[in-house]
Amino acid sequence: MSRFFCLPDLEAYTPGEQPKEGQYIKLNTNENPFPPSPVMESLLLEKSRHLQRYNDNTCKELTEVFAQYRGVGKENVIFSNGSDEILAFCFLAFCDRSRGICFPEISYGFYQVFAQLFSVEGEKIPLAEDLSVNPRDYYHKDKCILIANPNAPTGICLSLEEVRGIVEHNPSQVVIMDEAYIDFGGESASQLCKEYDNLLVVGTFSKSRNLAGARLGYAIGCESLISDLNTIKYSFNPYNVNSLTQLLGTVSIQEEAYFQECRQKIMETRETFVAGLEDLGFHTLPSSANFVFTEHPKHQGEALFAQLKERGILVRHFPKDKISSYLRITIGTGEEMRIVLKNLKEMVDS
Numbered sequence: 001m002s003r004f005f006c007l008p009d010l011e012a013y014t015p016g017e018q019p020k021e022g023q024y025i026k027l028n029t030n031e032n033p034f035p036p037s038p039v040m041e042s043l044l045l046e047k048s049r050h051l052q053r054y055n056d057n058t059c060k061e062l063t064e065v066f067a068q069y070r071g072v073g074k075e076n077v078i079f080s081n082g083s084d085e086i087l088a089f090c091f092l093a094f095c096d097r098s099r100g101i102c103f104p105e106i107s108y109g110f111y112q113v114f115a116q117l118f119s120v121e122g123e124k125i126p127l128a129e130d131l132s133v134n135p136r137d138y139y140h141k142d143k144c145i146l147i148a149n150p151n152a153p154t155g156i157c158l159s160l161e162e163v164r165g166i167v168e169h170n171p172s173q174v175v176i177m178d179e180a181y182i183d184f185g186g187e188s189a190s191q192l193c194k195e196y197d198n199l200l201v202v203g204t205f206s207k208s209r210n211l212a213g214a215r216l217g218y219a220i221g222c223e224s225l226i227s228d229l230n231t232i233k234y235s236f237n238p239y240n241v242n243s244l245t246q247l248l249g250t251v252s253i254q255e256e257a258y259f260q261e262c263r264q265k266i267m268e269t270r271e272t273f274v275a276g277l278e279d280l281g282f283h284t285l286p287s288s289a290n291f292v293f294t295e296h297p298k299h300q301g302e303a304l305f306a307q308l309k310e311r312g313i314l315v316r317h318f319p320k321d322k323i324s325s326y327l328r329i330t331i332g333t334g335e336e337m338r339i340v341l342k343n344l345k346e347m348v349d350s
């Protein structure tokens with residue numbers, strides 16, 4: 001740290017390890033194991049011939065295609081450089097410093113980092129005994145509400161009606177649902193945005209749309225919420241979504257069959273993998289995401305993590321209260337998950 005740094009206490013987010021390509025079976029950051037649709041390649045090349053010009057700061061074409069796909073108006077959508085950026089915009093736009101924000105005690109680690117960065121008090125609401133989010137714990141709050149749904153790293157999902165309950169019982173608060181993993185088995189709350197002016201749904205192309213490296217996130221909400229987020233965007237970085245990424249996002253929406261195929265494969269692989277884990281004595285939380293959160297009664301999470309790493313398999317372990325016995329394992333290809341099961345079998349048998 002330099003002697004000039006003004007935020008000496010800031011604890012930055014620690015991203016999962018990004019090792020050299022091919023060094024590990026990489027199941028630690030919930031990426032999609034499949035590459036984006038091959039259709040994108042030639043289009044990207046053509047687009048790259050115009051990179052001397054600024055990109056379209058309104059993301060016009062992407063917005064039109066996406067809004068129609070989601071059945072909302074163009075004025076109900078905003079894009080960002082990954083959904084982390086839109087979450088940062090939300091903190092700036094909707095979190096009053098005197099009241100703060102609340103989110104689940106165990107959830108996406110970035111929420112706490114943003115709370116600290118933007119000097120808003122983060123109230124951490126404990127999970128239920130079974131590590132689920134209890135919707136009633138979020139009724140009648142006096143501050144902004146932020147929930148990952150499905151939650152991370154548990155994978156447990158709230159139903160649409162449970163989300164509606166939270167939104168209805170907080171008419172004076174903005175309720176932000178972070179739906180990074182919604183396409184792997186949950187039901188998006190974006191359809192409720194027409195009914196409630198206090199609901200904002202945040203999503204990303206990083207997980208279900210195979211585009212983690214392209215950095216594309218979005219928010220869906222009523223026109224005035226989106227307008228506020230645009231005010232923040234145009235006060236911070238108007239050209240936040242580069243032209244290649246806008247193109248990739250548009251093509252991803254148009255390649256619906258490919259999207260469905262990838263997500264179906266991942267969900268099927270998840271079910272097979274969970275059954276395999278159960279045969280080995282693991283207890284796995286019910287996952288609606290592209291990862292599972294699992295523990296073994298006889299083996300510690302940290303030891304399993306280290307042994308898997310030695311065997312060339314990278315997963316995620318959180319040395320935190322209540323979840324330190326668990327591993328978070330991203331669902332890769334069927335072949336990758338067979339290799340993981342084979343290794344886990346050797347480890348728990350020995």
Ligand SMILES: *Cc1c(COP(=O)(O)O)cnc(C)c1O
Nearest residue numbers: 082083084108148180204206217
């Ligand atoms: C991965 C993830 C994000 C961030 O996604 P990006 O669009 O890649 O920034 C946001 N929220 C949750 C819960 C995530 O797991």
